[in-house]
């Protein structure tokens with residue numbers, strides 16, 4: 286008996302699109318055996334046909350006309366692997382309006398428009414799948430929706446961007462300068478020619494809104510996320526962090542700080558060197574999740590690349606193939622139900638690492654501790670490093686303190702006799718509020 290065919294319209298044949306085609310071909314027999322169906326890309330859409338012509342199977346119809354593919358009754362499922370906000374937004378909407386399941390790897394469009402997509406999918410009795418949009422090949426979305434469905438998620442801490450993790454690993458292990466490491470990452474293909482979205486923390490912030498929406502079932506927007514990147518980090522801070530027993534990672538943190546009140550932040554964080562996240566090196570991604578039943582668990586793997594991202598997309602396609610009845614899989618649609626508020630950054634609490642330089646006199650150190658004392662900021666660790674004859678570099682780690690208190694204390698410190706400059710401020714640890 287001939288197997289049922291699922292006919293796929295692929296929008297975009299770049300890194301990710303090629304990965305999808307390759308996995309569907311390479312694992313054709315295995316997928317057919319697992320699903321009882323054959324998954325076939327019948328149509329592919331690009332802007333410039335010449336770029337890919339001759340490289341695809343002749344059975345794939347190559348076109349620049351996305352709308353014709355979206356509306357073609359002979360196409361069952363849409364995979365959006367183009368990227369960018371527009372026209373991806375219009376194409377995803379049109380696919381859903383046609384009642385077709387849509388699979389996307391596009392964190393930007395999903396982060397900005399997920400509520401519209403979920404509503405359209407519900408209206409047209411279909412679904413949107415986005416495993417590939419966060420953490421590349423790591424099955425994060427399905428784990429949160431299904432594997433951990435028995436839990437109320439209390440917090441998650443994610444290394445969500447491979448480029449920045451690669452750079453931080455090199456800074457830590459080789460002590461090279463930020464510029465040198467960035468150039469190396471670009472040469473190796475881990476960083477884009479324009480790495481701004483990664484370095485600034487924006488890429489992690491998009492992913493945080495998606496993960497947060499799934500974990501907490503709330504419609505989290507980019508405006509709900511405080512984000513800060515890694516551009517101001519110094520190799521010196523990586524070295525001092527090591528001396529103090531920490532490793533610096535760019536974390537995306539989603540946390541329920543009080544019932545119905547969330548905090549969403551992306552920032553460099555000093556993690557205790559023994560914590561599992563501290564061991565996630567190079568371009569790898571990981572998410573450390575705390576659920577009220579499972580306790581702590583962590584998923585880690587390749588967060589980008591043609592094959593890992595293709596793996597996540599094909600796993601969504603297999604999910605669709607398993608799901609004969611489109612409403613059988615309602616897992617995405619309830620994602621935006623919960624009312625919630627976001628705790629402003631100024632109210633959140635954390636430990637802080639501070640590096641400053643001051644005149645190398647006893648009085649200067651006393652002045653610093655007295656300013657911190659006035660704000661009732663306790664010091665958990667302090668080190669003094671001599672730079673030149675009369676100036677010392679002081680590195681300290683505070684106890685837990687509210688952001689706004691720390692900001693005011695640092696302003697006051699700048700006005701303290703002997704204090705020359707505050708050189709770095711980095712949040713420390715995971716047990717923040």
Ligand SMILES: NC(=O)c1ccc[n+]([C@@H]2O[C@H](COP(=O)([O-])OP(=O)(O)OC[C@H]3O[C@@H](n4cnc5c(N)ncnc54)[C@H](OP(=O)(O)O)[C@@H]3O)[C@@H](O)[C@H]2O)c1
Pocket residue numbers: 296297298299300301302330331332333334336351366367368369371372390391392393417418421588589590591594
């Ligand atoms: N690369 C990764 O490792 C990775 C990982 C996770 C998620 N993602 C996401 O996956 C998506 C695709 O990334 P990618 O790295 O594969 O990008 P890419 O290599 O630049 O490929 C994009 C593809 O989409 C086509 N395309 C772009 N705009 C189009 C338009 N308006 N109409 C028709 N075709 C269009 C391009 O065609 P032309 O070449 O003819 O212009 C190209 O085939 C993005 O959302 C990205 O964020 C990527």
